[in-house]
Amino acid sequence: xxxxxxxxxxxxxxxxxxxxxxxxxxxxxxxxxxxxxxxxxxxxxxxxxxxxxxxxxxxxxxxxxxxxxxxxxxxxxxxxxxxxxxxxxxxxxxxxxxxxxxxxxxxxxxxxxxxxxxxxxxxxxxxxxxxxxxxxxxxxxxxxxxxxxxxxxxxxxxxxxxxxxxxxxxxxxxxxxxxxxxxxxxxxxxxxxxxxxxxxxxxxxxxxxxxxxxxxxxxxxxxxxxxxxxxxxxxxxxxxxxxxxxxxxxxxxxxxxxxxxxxxxxxxxxxxxxxxxxxxxxxxxxxxxxxxxxxxxxxxxxxxxxxxxxxxxxxxxxxxxxxxxxxxxxxxxxxxxxxxxxxxxxxxxxxxxxxxxxxxxxxxxxxxxxxxxxxxxxxxxxxxxxxxxxxxxxxxxxxxxxxxxxxxxxxxxxxxxxxxxxxxxxxxxxxxxxxxxxxxxxxxxxxxxxxxxxxxxxxxxxxxxxxxxxxxxxxxxxxxxxxxxxxx
Numbered sequence: 287x288x289x290x291x292x293x294x295x296x297x298x299x300x301x302x303x304x305x306x307x308x309x310x311x312x313x314x315x316x317x318x319x320x321x322x323x324x325x326x327x328x329x330x331x332x333x334x335x336x337x338x339x340x341x342x343x344x345x346x347x348x349x350x351x352x353x354x355x356x357x358x359x360x361x362x363x364x365x366x367x368x369x370x371x372x373x374x375x376x377x378x379x380x381x382x383x384x385x386x387x388x389x390x391x392x393x394x395x396x397x398x399x400x401x402x403x404x405x406x407x408x409x410x411x412x413x414x415x416x417x418x419x420x421x422x423x424x425x426x427x428x429x430x431x432x433x434x435x436x437x438x439x440x441x442x443x444x445x446x447x448x449x450x451x452x453x454x455x456x457x458x459x460x461x462x463x464x465x466x467x468x469x470x471x472x473x474x475x476x477x478x479x480x481x482x483x484x485x486x487x488x489x490x491x492x493x494x495x496x497x498x499x500x501x502x503x504x505x506x507x508x509x510x511x512x513x514x515x516x517x518x519x520x521x522x523x524x525x526x527x528x529x530x531x532x533x534x535x536x537x538x539x540x541x542x543x544x545x546x547x548x549x550x551x552x553x554x555x556x557x558x559x560x561x562x563x564x565x566x567x568x569x570x571x572x573x574x575x576x577x578x579x580x581x582x583x584x585x586x587x588x589x590x591x592x593x594x595x596x597x598x599x600x601x602x603x604x605x606x607x608x609x610x611x612x613x614x615x616x617x618x619x620x621x622x623x624x625x626x627x628x629x630x631x632x633x634x635x636x637x638x639x640x641x642x643x644x645x646x647x648x649x650x651x652x653x654x655x656x657x658x659x660x661x662x663x664x665x666x667x668x669x670x671x672x673x674x675x676x677x678x679x680x681x682x683x684x685x686x687x688x689x690x691x692x693x694x695x696x697x698x699x700x701x702x703x704x705x706x707x708x709x710x711x712x713x714x715x716x717x718x719x720x721x722x723x724x725x726x727x728x729x730x731x732x733x734x735x736x737x738x739x740x741x742x743x744x745x746x747x748x749x750x751x752x753x754x755x756x757x758x759x760x761x762x763x764x765x766x767x768x769x770x771x772x773x774x
Contacts, residue, residue, distance in 0.1 A: 287476035287485075291360060294341070294367040294465050297458050305360055307477050307484030308516045308523055312336045312355040315370060323371035323401045324355055327430070329517040331357045331510060331579055332665060334429030337402040339409045341367030343466045348459060351554065351581040352409040352428075357513025358582070359506070361477055361484050362530060365469045367462055369455065371401040374408065376454055383453060384408050384446055391442040395433035402429045406577065407443045412455065417447040427664040428576025474531070486528040490535065490612060490641065496527050497637045498614040503527045505639060507550055508582035510575070511591055535586070535641065543647055546610075549586025549640045556585060563648055564605070566656040566673075570597050573658045576665050589625070590640045592632045592696070595735075597671050599626070599697040601656040603689040604673035605646055612641040619644075629695030652677045653756050657748050661735070668692055669736035672748040676712075676756065683707045690745055692736070693728040700727040703749070717753045721746040 291302040305314075312329075315321040315338075327333035331354040338355045340363070341348045348367065374382035381389065384407045394400045403426065410416070410425045422443045431439065475486035483500075487493045497503065503525040506512050515521045529535050535550035538559060545563060547556055553571050557580070561568025574580060574597050588596045589609070599622065607622045614637055622643070625633050634640075648654070656673040660666035671691040677684045686707050688700040706723045710716045730741040754761045 288473045289476055289478070291364050291475070291477070292469055292472060293363040293365065294462060294469070295369075296373055297462065297465075299465060299469070302360070304479065305477070306479050307359060307361050307482060307526055309360045310356055310513070310517065311338065311358040311360060311363065311368070314360050315355065321370055321372045325398055325401060326356060327398070329356045330514050331575070332428075332430070333399070334402040334406065334576065334578060335399050337405040337429065337578055339369040339405050339412075341369065341462065341466070343463070343470060346463075348463055348466065350409050350412040352406045352425075352578050353582050354428075354578045357509050357517060359484075359509055359513070359516075359526075361475060361486060362506075362509065362528060364475050364486060365466070365472065365531065367466060369405075369408070371404055373455070374404070374453070382408070383449060384411060384442075387442040387446045388439070391438045391445065393434060393438035393442045399429060399431045399433075403431070403439055407446055410443070411446055411449070412451050415447055415451070417444055419444075422447070424572065425577050428578045475528075482523065483525045484528065485526070486531045488531050488533065490532055493527065493529060493532055493535075493639065494612060494614045494637070497639060500525050500527065501636045505529060505590070507584040507587040508552060508579075510579050510583040511587065529639075540647065545645045545647060547585050547643045547645065549590070549642060550584055551586065552582065552584050553580035560645075563645065564601075564654050564656075566654060567601055570601055570656050570658060570671075573597065573660075573663070585643055586640045589622070589643060590632070590634070592626060592630065594629060594694060594696050595668050595671070595692045596697065597658060597668055597691065600671050600689040600691040601673040602643065602645060603697055603699060604656070604675040604687045605654060606675075606687065607646065608644040610641040610644065611635075611638050613638040617641065623689070623697075623699060626696035626698075655752055655755060657751065659736075659744055659748075667735065670741050670744050670748075672745060674749070674752045676752075678712055681711050681713075683710055683712055688749070690728070693730045693741060693745055698728070700724055700745075702727045712753070712757070714753065717750055721749055724749065 293300055315324045325335035327335035336355040337352050339350050339352050341350050384404050406425055406429050422440055474488045477484040485496050504523050506526050506528045529550045535548040537548045538551050539546045557571045585598055588598050603623045609620050609622050609625055611618045653676045658668050659670040660668050673689050675687040686704050688704055691697045703720050703724045706720045724746055730738045732738045
């Protein structure tokens, strides 16, 4: 194993050793490199002031994505290209086209958030480069500004989208690709710092062996949750095993009956495929945090951390998804709903890890919808998330699966409510009866996001909303996302 972090910055390979494995990219830039253009606002991945761009090889090309430097650990840069706002500086000192567009649109006031906006727009310029307002809104939702009101920033982003990438990052792309290909051939990474350990295996077999040797290790994927353990809770993590370099866990494959989502597949990577299968899954992904978080966070990680208010598990449970769990002893397959035992406890044996989520492909016989209730539309944790999967035989309910997050200590099906509907006519009268039965399925709690009474009332009303949308298509008024582009 190699004990040196190697990544590309400003066209050159950088090598770092003897570094704290939980040092954030933000702190390294500001305190080690004195590159203070990347700002610290929230230190939890919400405000976007710390946005940087990572370049990663995918299918032989460099794929650029904006991420939050405040919750990315330095070893996670291994094998990638790091681009900061300082990286955009040209040799002649002229502004980058994104920076120039912001100047011309008068799109800055205090300037604290501006580098983050620059990097988000830069990533879009070197990626999809959409001019659509809905896409630009999605891109900028993870960057907060308290001064300009966003109008001029959006104007700048749209003006940049009229251009093709023609900066020095683009001009040296072929050289950078060759360097990244060289780094891709490196051994797996192992770091030791003051008694703490960081492993980055390259295969599932190596990962299983490491977990067998270090059963109490913290598994790290996108760091959108674990990163906060360090930045907000100030935990010292003894042993970390990073799954972001395990090739098998980054695979997204379909076989005609299931979409298999490797545990290290990010939301952004899976977004198009999930949207194509079920438009409401695409909408749920769009509502999960921000572009920066979706580029880092993984569906497998969302499942594995067992949060009762995670957005994906209720939808996946309603779809009867399954989990592949792997250890050195082999692979175990279970229903996703059986994975969640109680609050803070999952069916994960010693040395076992989530390998993949298996999502059934829509056969055309069912009607699936999912709803997220939160105080803010973007970048907010759910007070309640509900999902419904209905199969009708004529006007009779042949089968229905109903699952809510935020109503119990785990994502949980409304089995009594389901029983009250199965075999009955799909009518408003039977829906009203089922809504009253739902109080026997759940005993929600009150917290900072919602009261128990609100949660129960909202859950009942979501069932009614689902009924209305399945019987009167003209009543549907929601926006649904498809790969980042919302439409009515």
